[in-house]
Amino acid sequence: MRWNLKPQPSPEKINHLTDALGIDKVVASLLVQRGVETYEQARSFFRPSLNDLHDPYLMKDMDKAVARIESAIINNENILVFGDYDVDGTTAVSLVSSYLKSFYPNVDTYIPDRYKEGYGVSFAGIDYADDNGCTLIIALDCGIKSIDKVAYANEKGIDFIICDHHRPGDELPAAIAVLDPKREDCYYPYDELCGCGVGFKLIQALGKRRGQTINDLIPYLDLVATAIAADIVPITGENRVLAKFGLDVINSNPRPGIKALIQNLKRQVLTISDVVFVIAPRINAAGRIKHGNYAVELLTEFNLEQAEGFAAQIEVLNADRKDLDKQITQEALMQIEANNDHDKFTTVVFHENWHKGVIGIVASRLTETYYRPTLVFTKSGDKLAASARSVKDFDIYNALEACADHLEQFGGHMYAAGLTLLEDQYPHFREKFEAVVSETIDPALLIPEISIDAEITLADITPKFHRLLKQFEPFGPGNMTPVFLSRNLKDTGFGKPIGSDESHLRLYVRQGESEGFAAIGFGLASKMDLACGGDFFDAAYSIDENLWNSEVSLQLRLRDIRCEE
Structure with a gap:
């Protein structure tokens, strides 16, 4: 592992923020590293607001997209909402279709078959639209390069609205509207939205025309937060706002489909990591093993008992996915070695x-x-x-x-x-x-890199310090969980390998006369001799909470350890 201690910000910037916010210099340094340098920026960072969301009509072609959908509704046309089979696609289809259906009945959905049709807009999907009298297709999380498919649809008298976030090619499809913040001629202020995020901007624009405020759209944000987490887009700017309020919905009043997926979790509060490792794999399992329609059915179902039935089916698919994943990984590793x-x-x-x-x-x-x-x-x-x-x-x-x-x-x-x-x-x-x-x-x-935010002592780790770090959430690309370096640590003699295969390392470390901390290193049992041989060592780690016997304590989540330099 390469240990890379990030360049530390200038003392002037750190001191300015320390004085303005009344915080210690380590926290101030972490903020400046994230582009937060003023009191106003810090207020937006720590207190994201839905008012920080941009006007959706700043996105190129948004006015055309809204006008075409309004025309379809006035003329009683059938609308097909089309999306990819992964989490971003299925959440986007669920979001846009459920929003439209809340006031207009002639809306159908289509997820391509991963195996028969492959990724993105398909000829089969267009034929489905034609067979069912759909004259407008809204494509989500795909379509930006579907020049031939859109031309095929046009020949059949079917219009396209494309909502994508992937890089466009040299030529754009001949759609009525192409919503993609990565278009070179689109000057929307934030270009890191996921596909579901672009879909949300579309319903935000439609809602604005219908006299709705952003507060009317909050119930849809559980889907947006799930897509942001699963698609590994930066959790900065507008994504940070959408993810924060989406997590609030997941934790307070999620739609029945998401509630059915998480109701057996023993968590007080779900984080982005829980979305990534618990919710997203299950939604993905539908498209990976069977069909993405299972995910859309789950996410658009508003009867909890029915949603629980769909969730149980998806749980079986996820178990199958785990077995296949393990088997194929082993075969691939053997092939590489051979x-x-x-x-x-x-x-x-x-x-x-x-x-x-x-x-x-x-x-x-x-x-x-x-x-x-x-x-x-x-x-x-x-x-x-x-x-x-x-x-x-x-x-x-x-x-x-x-x-x-x-x-x-x-x-x-x-x-x-x-x-x-x-x-x-x-x-x-x-x-x-x-x-x-x-x-x-x-x-x-x-060579894998550990990017370290700051060097601190164990004495710096106080409950107040950790409370401030928690306010940095939600974490993700562009705002990763802070990683710290502490030197001259020593295990107190309780270090041991743990886990069913003893691949993890459990330590209790001290630094000088400071208070000791429990430390857990997943996959680090190979460092046992280094950590427990009585010598001093350095550790790269993040700080998290450990719940044991109903008591919460701070612990170090080890990323790597090495001999003192």
Whole structure:
């Protein structure tokens, strides 16, 4: 692990914020690192307000989108709400369709089949719209590159409104409106919305025309927060506001579908991490194993008993997903070792029988193991399909773009993407991908990095300090959980490996004469000798709460430990 202590802000900025807010210098430093330098910025950071949301009509083509939907309602047209099969897509479809249905009945939904249709707008979906008399399709979390599909729909007399957040190509589809804050000609103040976030801006604009205020739309924010967490978009700016108030809805009055997913959790308050690791995988499991329609049914059901039935079905699908994930990951690791591929700059594996629904998860697992830009391929019809995952600070989308001659289709983000290619192109693509990455990546990026916010002493960790840190929530990209460095620590003699496989490390550490802290290091049992040999060591860690026998105490969540330097 590379330990990278972030450059500390200037003393002047820290002192200014310390005086303005009456906080200690460590907290002030953390704020400045996050771009918070004034009292007003700090107030917005600590007290996000729905009034901070931007006017949706600042988004390019929003007026056209609203006008077309209003026209469809006046003319009693059938509207099809179309979206991808992942969490962002299914929450977006659930949000927009349930909002429209609250005042207009002629609304249908469509989620493409992952295996028969693949990602994004499909010809089959357009045919479904045509067969059912739909003359307007609202595409969410997809469509920005669907030039041929939109042209096909136009030939059938079907209009498109595209709500996407992926990077556009050189040409935009011939839709009535293309809502995408990443359009070069769109000057919307915030361009990191997820697909569901763009969908929310659409209903915000529709609501504004109908005399609604933002408070009328709060019940929809549980869906937006779920999508923000699952899609790993930055939790900054507008996303921070939407995530904060969405979490409030999840914790106070979630829709029945989300309530059914979380009602057995033993948590007092759910955080973004709970959404990422509990809610999102279950919603995703529907599209991965069976069909994304299961997720939409769950998220749009307003009878709790019915929602509990849908949630039970999804729980079974999630259990199947876990089994497949474990099996395929093991097979992929064996393939890498057998081919002696772990010395390359990339990890690329393929098996024609791997389940397409879990290759993205497997790619993430392999990236954690070998820390390389990673592609996991499987057979999909007469083509090969892959999920791509990257390492910190390396843009895998750009790498795929450099290999476009070998690809049929690709799309995605800096850190995650999907692609298809013809089987005879696989060896050529694999060779080209390795060459592109080896020529463009900084070798240092192939060593996992721990980004450390500040060096502190254990004496700095007080209940007041932790209360202030909790006000930094919700955490996520752009506002990660603070990581600290403390030096010259020593285990007091109670250190031991824990867990069913004894892969985790439990310590009780002191620094000089300061109060000791319990510390837990998941996956760090290999550091047992270093930590428990009686020598001093340094630790990188975050601070969290441990609930034991109804008592809450602070503990260190170890990220890594190393010998004192």
